[in-house]
Structures are given as C-alpha cells and as structure tokens.
Amino acid sequence: MMTNTPAHDRIDGYVNGDDVVLFMKGNPTFPQCGFSAAVVEVLSHMQVPFQSYDVLPDAELREGIKAYSQWPTIPQLYVKGEFIGGCDIVREMFAAGELRSLLEEKGVKAA
Numbered sequence: 001m002m003t004n005t006p007a008h009d010r011i012d013g014y015v016n017g018d019d020v021v022l023f024m025k026g027n028p029t030f031p032q033c034g035f036s037a038a039v040v041e042v043l044s045h046m047q048v049p050f051q052s053y054d055v056l057p058d059a060e061l062r063e064g065i066k067a068y069s070q071w072p073t074i075p076q077l078y079v080k081g082e083f084i085g086g087c088d089i090v091r092e093m094f095a096a097g098e099l100r101s102l103l104e105e106k107g108v109k110a111a
Contacts (some may be wrong), residue, residue, distance in 0.1 A: 007064030015068075019108050020050035023065045024075040027054050035087035036075045040066045042094045043077075044095045047111035050105060 015021055020043070026032030028040045033053075043050050048074040055062035055074050062074070069076055069083045079102060084090065093099040103110045 005064070009062045010066060011061070011064055011068045014053055016081045018051040019080055019106070020048055020103075022050050022052045022075055023055055023061070023078075025054065025056050028052055031087070032056055032069050033075075035073075035100040038087050039075045039077060039090050042090055042099070046094070046100065048105075048108065079103065079108060082106075 013081075014023075022028075022039060022043065023034075024031060024033075024036035024039065026036055028044070028050075031040055053061065055065060063072065065076055067071055067092035069084060071083065073086050074080070075087055075090075077090050084093070084099075084102070090099065093102065100110055
C-alpha cells in the first residue's frame, strides 16, 4: 500500500469526493483509448453520474492511481470509495447485472 504521498492524498480525495469516479485516458466526451471508452459507454448507458479524471497529462496521477489500487491498468472505476475494477470487470459486471446491483446496494442512482 502506498504511503501518504501528495499523489495518494489527492487520489484519496478524488475517490472519496464523488459517489462514482473513473480514472481514464482522455475524458468522457473524447476518450483516448478503447477501454476507457467502453467504461464510459457502460456508465452512460446506465445514466450513472460520474466524475472522471484524465491520467494522460498527469504522470503523478497516472502512476499514483496504479499504486493506490494495486491495479496495473487504466481505466479504473470506484464506487463510494471502493475500487471496482477496470474495463473487463466493469463490462462483465454490467452484462451479468451485477453492476446495477452494486450501484443500488451503495445507494447510487442508475436508470
């Protein structure tokens, strides 16, 4: 686990600052990789409001989020401060109906 570096503290603030947080390459309007685009597509389809952070222009954030989650790839989805997973996990959970259940359990509105 990463110690309390400035990056860790900043990421902690992001993760706990909004109900649904996506660390991605690019932004929801213009994703910079297919995996990020796929997660945005799932969240948009479910009409889940989320906050996104673009890791591309920020090396400290890009490396820090990998250490924070102990997960090597981006995108990364967090719900109510809990790391959910990357693209494949989000897509599988969505397809199985598990993502909707998780959001409901945590009190996050989805269409």
